[in-house]
Amino acid sequence: MLDQTKQLPMGVGVGYKSKHFSNISEGEHPVKWLEIHAENYMGEKGAAGGRPMAQLRALSDRFPISVHGVGLSIGGEGRLDPDHLARLKHLIDEISPASFSEHLAWSTHDTGPHSGYFNDLLPLPYTAKTLARVCDHIDEVQSTLGRQMLLENPASYLAFAESTYGEVEFLRAVVKRTGCGLLLDVNNVFVSANNLRIDAYDYIDAFPHEAVGEIHLGGHDEDQDEDGAPLLIDSHGREVADPVWHLYTYALATAGPKPTLIEWDTDVPEWEVLASEAARAALRLEQVLV
Amino acid sequence: MRQQDFIQAALAPEAPVPTGLITPSGAPATRRFDVYRNNIIVGLKEAIAASYPAVKSLVGDAFFEAMTGDYVRAHPPKTPILPLYGADFAEFIDGFAPASRLPYLADVARLEYALRQSYHAEDTCPVPAAEFSDPLLFTRQVVLAPTLIWLASAYPVTKLRRFALDGDRPSGGAEDVLITRPGYDPIATAFPPGTIAVLDALRDGMALANAAELAPSDLDLSQFLGTLLKGGAIIDILEGDHDD
Numbered sequence: 444m445l446d447q448t449k450q451l452p453m454g455v456g457v458g459y460k461s462k463h464f465s466n467i468s469e470g471e472h473p474v475k476w477l478e479i480h481a482e483n484y485m486g487e488k489g490a491a492g493g494r495p496m497a498q499l500r501a502l503s504d505r506f507p508i509s510v511h512g513v514g515l516s517i518g519g520e521g522r523l524d525p526d527h528l529a530r531l532k533h534l535i536d537e538i539s540p541a542s543f544s545e546h547l548a549w550s551t552h553d554t555g556p557h558s559g560y561f562n563d564l565l566p567l568p569y570t571a572k573t574l575a576r577v578c579d580h581i582d583e584v585q586s587t588l589g590r591q592m593l594l595e596n597p598a599s600y601l602a603f604a605e606s607t608y609g610e611v612e613f614l615r616a617v618v619k620r621t622g623c624g625l626l627l628d629v630n631n632v633f634v635s636a637n638n639l640r641i642d643a644y645d646y647i648d649a650f651p652h653e654a655v656g657e658i659h660l661g662g663h664d665e666d667q668d669e670d671g672a673p674l675l676i677d678s679h680g681r682e683v684a685d686p687v688w689h690l691y692t693y694a695l696a697t698a699g700p701k702p703t704l705i706e707w708d709t710d711v712p713e714w715e716v717l718a719s720e721a722a723r724a725a726l727r728l729e730q731v732l733v
Numbered sequence: 734m735r736q737q738d739f740i741q742a743a744l745a746p747e748a749p750v751p752t753g754l755i756t757p758s759g760a761p762a763t764r765r766f767d768v769y770r771n772n773i774i775v776g777l778k779e780a781i782a783a784s785y786p787a788v789k790s791l792v793g794d795a796f797f798e799a800m801t802g803d804y805v806r807a808h809p810p811k812t813p814i815l816p817l818y819g820a821d822f823a824e825f826i827d828g829f830a831p832a833s834r835l836p837y838l839a840d841v842a843r844l845e846y847a848l849r850q851s852y853h854a855e856d857t858c859p860v861p862a863a864e865f866s867d868p869l870l871f872t873r874q875v876v877l878a879p880t881l882i883w884l885a886s887a888y889p890v891t892k893l894r895r896f897a898l899d900g901d902r903p904s905g906g907a908e909d910v911l912i913t914r915p916g917y918d919p920i921a922t923a924f925p926p927g928t929i930a931v932l933d934a935l936r937d938g939m940a941l942a943n944a945a946e947l948a949p950s951d952l953d954l955s956q957f958l959g960t961l962l963k964g965g966a967i968i969d970i971l972e973g974d975h976d977d
């Protein structure tokens with residue numbers, strides 16, 4: 444049986460950055476929980492130690508923690524890296540987080556001349572074959588960790604000619620087969636909808652909200668596509684855009700309240716800026732809580 | 734599309750977009766594929782820049798950009814643990830012809846990586862310094878902390894690093910360097926060439942008293958031992974005598 448008892452508190456969290464350690468530990472703020480990137484707290488030989496682990500232990504005594512993986516390569520063609528899965532289990536066992544999540548993407552390739560970890564969330568086609576593989580990988584993760592995981596919808600820049608499922612349909616099938624939960628990244632929905640010319644509100648309408656354990660909000664950048672039209676880039680380097688706040692409000696109205704995270708990973712701002720983004724989210728969340 | 738083809742094209746800036754990757758209107762996704770190309774390379778280069786600030790400062794931004802671009806394409810990370818990416822960057826620099834005018838550059842990279850490794854290394858419990866007042870202990874095998882790292886350089890590598898980061902003029906010659914981590918911040922201490930023979934011997938199981946005999950004549954043994962103890966570098970003393 445998968446442990447489904449753990450969950451994030453119904454409030455707003457932020458992606459933890461070490462430069463904010465004392466602001467988070469000492470100040471009054473709207474942040475109720477923290478998300479960390481699993482791979483920043485792993486060692487190659489033996490466990491990770493030093494200041495990063497000491498800070499994480501101190502924070503995990505005071506805040507519920509969401510462990511967010513970026514390196515499992517759930518959508519990879521090859522098998523999951525057993526060493527990496529073991530490191531993840533070690534971290535999860537030590538921190539005992541409120542939630543573990545990963546991405547519908549791949550990032551590692553382990554055969555041929557170009558093998559390695561490519562530090563990006565790379566896209567996969569949605570077919571019967573990739574569905575079976577993703578489900579196998581999630582089964583393996585959940586049985587190794589002994590708990591349910593959340594799977595996050597990606598930010599897409601392109602489409603695959605071979606895809607036979609829509610993304611929401613694919614995610615629904617994964618949930619049904621594996622019993623995993625979902626992490627709904629509202630900024631990713633907005634970015635993908637613009638880039639793939641689909642309707643973001645339709646996507647939210649179709650989403651299986653009963654499976655959603657967490658929402659992500661983050662900032663995006665704007666570039667240009669092949670025809671000079673806007674191509675949005677999921678950069679996590681600025682404030683959440685106004686239309687994404689609208690889409691978030693719509694998602695809450697549709698799905699009810701969900702624990703919500705502000706992601707800000709590049710050009711990380713002063714704490715006050717991040718805390719005010721968290722306060723904006725908390726305000727919207729409170730409106731659906733009453 | 735095979736993921737092999739995706740990666741191969743992503744790492745080669747001039748390669749055509751793999752077939753089957755399309756825009757909403759069904760055309761080849763050229764600009765869109767470049768987003769992944771760019772994300773992969775920029776992200777990996779940033780990870781290297783974060784680990785090697787002194788190397789970057791010694792060669793300048795433009796040179797560092799070009800050098801790390803070549804490096805990340807040829808040596809992507811072996812694991813997803815990005816804070817430890819770049820273990821073989823020094824070796825790469827050794828073979829990177831445009832950097833051959835800075836023969837010490839690879840050693841500065843070695844030192845920076847060792848500091849990073851020590852920073853992230855597993856926490857252990859050091860043997861309390863008081864226990865070393867018992868002379869018997871010098872006949873025992875010791876276990877060294879994972880935070881303790883050492884290297885030898887033909888250059889004044891700790892001074893070159895400080896020059897790169899703070900502008901102090903480097904001077905002097907070859908150094909053996911000990912990296913220890915008292916608390917959470919690793920420090921690099923320079924010792925006379927030949928010193929690391931003592932550490933190699935300790936690691937291989939020789940007792941302290943015997944290993945100390947391998948020290949170069951100009952090594953201040955009490956300063957050396959003091960650096961080890963203050964740095965929490967000895968984490969266990971094994972039972973029984975060792976006279977090998």
Ligand SMILES: [Fe+2]
Nearest residue numbers: 595628659706
């Ligand atoms: Fe996200």
